[in-house]
Amino acid sequence: MKIKGILTAAAMLLSVMCCQLSATSLSGETVVTAAESTYNQFNKQDDKEVPYDGSRWIQPVEWNVPTVQPRDYKGGIMLFFDKIGFDPETANGKTQRVYFSVHGATDPVSYIKFHIFYDTRLKVKKNSKGEYINAGKAINDFTTGSELVEDGQIAFYAYNANDTLLNNGSIFTIDFIIPENAEAGDVYPIGLAYVDDGIVADCFINNKKDEAGRLQMTYVFTKGIYNGYIKMNGEKKPKYSLGDVNNDGAINAVDASAVLTYYAMTSTNKKGDFDENQKLAADVDRDGNINAVDASCILSYYAYVATTKDDPVSFEEYMKNT
Template sequence: MRTTRTRLFSFAAAFVMLLTLAAFFPCCAVKSGAEALENHFDKQDDQEVIYDKSKWIQPREWNSPKIDPKNYEGYTMLYFDKIGVYETAAGKTQRVYCSISNAEDPVSQMKFHVFYDTRLKVKNNSQGYPMNPGKAVADFSTGSAMIKEGQLVFYAYSPTDVKLGRGSVFTIDFEIPEDCEAGDLYPIGISYVDDGIAYDTFMNSAQDDLGKLHMTYLFTRAITNGYLRILGEPRIKKADLTLKTPRDGVKCTTDPKEWFGNIPSGVNVTDLMWIESESMALGTEGDVFEEGKTYTLQFKLTPAYGRNFSKKFQASVNGINLPYNGDDITMGGTFYFDIKAEARIRGDLNNDGFVNITDLTRLAAHIKGRKLLPDPTLADFNGDGKVNIIDLTKLAAHIKGKRLLIDPEYTDIIDIPD
């Protein structure tokens, strides 16, 4: 009789456990909240993602004043591996551990959302789950699921409180990309989520004040995210350049520093060549741009300091990605960019589209002979064929708004009245 009752009790306990796990099961989250979950680990910028404690929101169901994690006297830590491998690991499987230590206060349930860089691919275990339960949760019923690429959920339940102590909570097997390169970094970690079904949790069975304090401490102070990193000298992956707009009457100079901004360290810009698109005429140093015409700028990008470009190197100009049609970009290549010449702005000596103190400084340097302007005629504001202190004074008056270089009522700038 006692055996029968014991079995009935065990069956009831197991049924309650399954219902509890069902409350955590992420299939519902996929339908209701997965689209709203932003994956900050998938920027693919090779940067580590530090755990963001600001995501923590104290559950309303607690009906308690805001809990201060400073009041927790323990030192629980939940952390991911930070692993470095060489390019020879391409295509191979690497196991990543999420471990816990110093967990002296027991818990009975936990749920974590795990995010990762989608350049990594998760390999399911033999049971078809994306995560393997670790030794620390050996006394728990566990489960895991992929919400979508880059987002996993792990959950565990025990009918009684369990002291975790030290050990792995779960592991994930990742396949390292076949095209990985030195310097690649794939972040992996936890972000606190309330998906509208059940918030992430780390709680004891009583859900008492200690359990709430312990959970608050864990999600605000105890988590350290990890990564997989490809060891070796990082390769240059991109060059996001800015190009000044060619202006009517400005010379077709070929000095990269005159035209390009935001040139990244480790990248050389050389061999500039302006081509008028309609006639395919090659611009020379003495030629000038004409308003309304489109010009193709041909230029070469090469790595500096003995480094190499990535095989996935991407160049852009003014936010537009440029295609590369060569076979191998690692040692550099030639790019092309089309741009239309616009109206000339009087006083804009550095051709950045503005007339300000920068232009005044450029003109002063030219007059003193320290750094000559590419086209001094653009600074001859009084039209006397000279560039001197008179032009500097006129530019300064224009910048201060006292006397404009151009006024719609006058065609001759010499005649602009005070």
């Protein structure tokens, strides 16, 4: 069956048999909207890990049962992504396979749907069949499909006519291409976020949707998922230009004024609003303090650049010669 046929069949089966969500939870509270639920929090590109957010889970209204409590689940199921570290000099442009695995399933499932999010600095490499996701050994007997919702988000479907207890192992893998310009300290988060996309809500449940199946699914989407990442080993190098405090590409009176404002705040025991890179850019004389001397040096360099007839030297070179 071709991929579009698989996805169509999966969507039809899942929409009928699985767990569509209505606009409100059992308590009557408004649920997360489709736009909010598909926001890619993994693409902030701030080099931070994104833990799984179990608070996004909303119990399907059509279950028509009291609120299922994940604390009542006595098993220890875990669904988790790899956490992989690389030395940057060997990682640039490399294709890395990331596994999403299951361990400790206690009850069988027939219907699975997940939304996978990732940092868009990573690129997904399709397999030989042109698919974005490779089905793993844990779901050998399932019909599967995947679809690129948008850059940074993939929907994955799996279904089986028979309830199946998953063995410990991989549910799926994704091949990511690491950026050519990867640097030490870069972190590319990868993981799941619970989504109701308006077609079929994410699910992990059996045919009967019985008490055991509902309890396992509730636990999975609240406490049982662990996100991962690809990380470049080492400390991230600060990115700044000496003297260019506001990082606009120019060193001028605006930067000197910002330094003086920061100095005035810290001199009166107020917290300055510079980030770490701005502090490094502002302390131009490298004495460990940000004060009027630094502002004066910035103004002097600005005047030098504005009046010299030769190609101006860099701020670093200027400071060495003053």
